[in-house]
Amino acid sequence: MSEWIEKVKDRAKKQKKTIVLPESEDPRVIEAAKKALAAGIANIVILGDSDKVDVPGATVINPRHSDKHEAYAQKFAKLRARKGVTIVQARENMNDATYFGMMMVKMGDADGLVSGACHSTANTLRPALQILKTAPDAKLVSAFFVVCSPKHEYGDKGTLIFADSGLNIDPTAEELVEIAASTAKTWRGFMEDEPRIGMMSFTTMGSAKGAVPDKMQEATRLANKRYPELELDGDLQVDAALVPEVATIKAPHSHVAGKVNIMIFPDLACGNISYKLVQRFGDAEAYGPLLQGIAKPVNDLSRGCSPDDVVGVIAITCVQAQMMDAAMARAESEA
Incomplete structure (x- = not known):
C-alpha cells in the first residue's frame, strides 16, 4: 500500500x-x-x-x-x-x-x-x-483517479491525480477549466503539496496542430485568466509534464512542466486508457473513479x-x- x-x-x-x-x-x-x-x-x-x-x-x-x-x-x-x-x-x-x-x-x-x-x-x-x-459551488460534476506509483520521482512522491478519467466523455475547453479548478481543490484537501496542473496533449506548447492541442491551449488560456492563482500550464506531453530533463528541452519557460501532479486529459478516452495502463503496466495503485461536484x-x-x-x-x-x-x-x- x-x-x-x-x-x-x-x-x-x-x-x-x-x-x-x-x-x-x-x-x-x-x-x-x-x-x-x-x-x-x-x-x-x-x-x-x-x-x-x-x-x-x-x-x-x-x-x-x-x-x-x-x-x-x-x-x-x-x-x-x-x-x-x-x-x-x-x-x-x-x-x-x-x-x-x-x-x-x-x-x-x-x-x-x-x-x-x-x-x-x-x-x-x-x-x-x-x-x-450538485454542490452549491460546483459548475460541473467530474471524476478523477488518484494514482499512486512506486516511482516516487513523479508527482507528489509518486501520487498524481488523473482527471477526468471516469465521467465526461468529451469536455469543452470551458469544462476542462472547471475540471482543473475542482481537481485543484480536491488536491489541496488530500495532499500536503500544492497542485501543479498539466493540460495534457500529444503536443507540447503547440509543437503540432490539431483539434486536441487547440482545445488544451484554449483551456489553458481560460484557466490562467479565470484562476490566476493556479499553477497550470499546457499543452504538455506526458514526458514534458513529469520529467524535469525533458521539460527543460520541450518547455523551458514553463513554471509547471517537469513537476506536474495533476493531469487534465482532453477527453475520457485519454484519461481512462492512461490510468489503466499506468495501473497495470506500472504496478500502480488506482483509486476511483472518485466524484467531485x-x-x-x-x-x-x-x-x-x-x-x-x-x-x-x-x-x-x-x-x-x-x-x-x-x-x-x-x-x-x-x-
Whole structure:
C-alpha cells in the first residue's frame, strides 16, 4: 500500500464516518467491509438481506423492510415531483439499494456512499444527482483517479491525480477549466503539496496542430485568466509534464512542466486508457473513479476493483465527509 493511502486511512480513523455499501451481492465488497471494520476506518452499512450478509460489526439493512422506507419514499417523491414522480414510483425506487443508500446520505443517516463494483457509473451517478444534487459551488460534476506509483520521482512522491478519467466523455475547453479548478481543490484537501496542473496533449506548447492541442491551449488560456492563482500550464506531453530533463528541452519557460501532479486529459478516452495502463503496466495503485461536484460524498468503483481498492475508496469517502463537515463549520462561523 502507498504512503498516501495509509495516511488517508489514518485520517479516516480519527473521525469515523458512516459509509453505505449498496452492493451486498459482490463478494469483494463484503471482504472490503470486513477489512474496513477490522481496521477501524469507518462504520459500515450494508444494504441487503441480513440472512445472506455475514459481516460482524456492520449494520445490515434490507431496503424493502426498513422502517425508513416510507419516509424516504415520501421525501424522494417531493424531490422529484416536478419530474412527475408519484409516491408509487418513489416507493419502487426505494426498493433499489442504491437509491435507498442515497436517501440515507440525504437524510443524514449516513455520511457517504461507495458503489460501482458490479454496476455502471451511471447507476451510481443518476441517483446521486437526483437526490443529493450538485454542490452549491460546483459548475460541473467530474471524476478523477488518484494514482499512486512506486516511482516516487513523479508527482507528489509518486501520487498524481488523473482527471477526468471516469465521467465526461468529451469536455469543452470551458469544462476542462472547471475540471482543473475542482481537481485543484480536491488536491489541496488530500495532499500536503500544492497542485501543479498539466493540460495534457500529444503536443507540447503547440509543437503540432490539431483539434486536441487547440482545445488544451484554449483551456489553458481560460484557466490562467479565470484562476490566476493556479499553477497550470499546457499543452504538455506526458514526458514534458513529469520529467524535469525533458521539460527543460520541450518547455523551458514553463513554471509547471517537469513537476506536474495533476493531469487534465482532453477527453475520457485519454484519461481512462492512461490510468489503466499506468495501473497495470506500472504496478500502480488506482483509486476511483472518485466524484467531485456532488453535494455529499459519493464515489464510484471500477468494476475491475480489488477488495483493497474498495477499502481505499471507503477511506477516501470518509475523509471527503470530514472535509465537507469542516467547510460547513467554517462557513457557519463566518456567517
